[in-house]
Amino acid sequence: MLDQPPEKSSEPKAKPHHAGHRERLRERARTAGLHHLPDYELLELFLFRSQPQGDVKPVAKALLTRFGSLAAVLAASVEDLMTVKAEDSRGRAKGVGAETALDLAALHEVSRRVAKEEANRRTVISSWTALLAYVRLSLQHEPREQFRVLYLDKKNQLILDEIQNRGTVDHAPVYPREVVRRALELSASAMIIVHNHPSGDPTPSRADIDMTKQVIEAARALSVTVHDHLIVGREGVASFKQLGLM
The missing domain is CATH 3.40.140.10 (Cytidine Deaminase, domain 2)
Known part of the structure; x- marks a missing residue:
């Protein structure tokens, strides 16, 4: 008698805890305002673009822990940013790759140039x-x-x-x-x-x-x-x- 294939479970697969988190965070930013978000969530919003999939909260928190402040994260060199590692809720390694590091460095350069324009208006x-x-x-x-x-x-x-x-x-x-x-x-x-x-x-x-x-x-x-x-x-x-x- 041939073995019968295992029956497929009718139970829906559990969704990861971060499912829907991105849209919830974006909605909160839209309704309450960006200024109400803590530093790690503001970083998350930016990391969404560099890392379009997965949970980036551990990376955002690891960046702040490593450098001490949001300003220090943005001022860090690409090389230093790429040393930051984190683990997601499933224990999988995540970190800052070359693309994410370059995006963060670019954000700092944009901020610096805006500040320079303000200083040079008068x-x-x-x-x-x-x-x-x-x-x-x-x-x-x-x-x-x-x-x-x-x-x-x-x-x-x-x-x-x-x-x-x-x-x-x-x-x-x-x-x-x-x-x-x-x-x-x-x-x-x-x-x-x-x-x-x-x-x-x-x-x-x-x-x-x-x-x-x-x-x-x-x-x-x-x-x-x-x-x-x-x-x-x-x-x-x-x-x-x-x-x-x-």
Whole structure:
């Protein structure tokens, strides 16, 4: 007697717990507003596009755990983003692939450019709040020290935001003559020096103060004004002018 094929179960297969989650989250975003969503759900909405199938909540939460904040996630490098791994509810490995990492990096670049546009709508000096927001977005979560200069024209409008040097976790070499030479090449009348402290504390060091004096002296000899030196850290932005250091 031939074996009979097993009878098909009439019981419907259980749906995964995340079934319908995407549409529910989108509906909540539409009705309550994006500003009501916690950071991980906002990330989920964005990850839906990079990862069109499956549960992305574990990935969103793993990103926030790994980097500590939404801003830090977006500021992370593609290489660092791709190290993030997670498991879904069934124990299957999920993570951040090259496409997802590039999408997140692109979102940060879009945010940075929008902030730069806002800072550059008026003269830099009169849009100081927008400028501080821009430099924080650009440098707040940089893992290595970066020295850059905002070169300004006679109306204090931005000519160029230029990265002069990248360094280690606590030092970026600065050459005052090169900073001033570049101002002459751009026909800049003024500048604002900007660098970050990856440690998070924006308090100026003795070396920062000495370097600033050297740049001011070199610039003064060629009638170029140094308006300020801003140090960006996760805890805020320190202004040499406001601190009475210049």
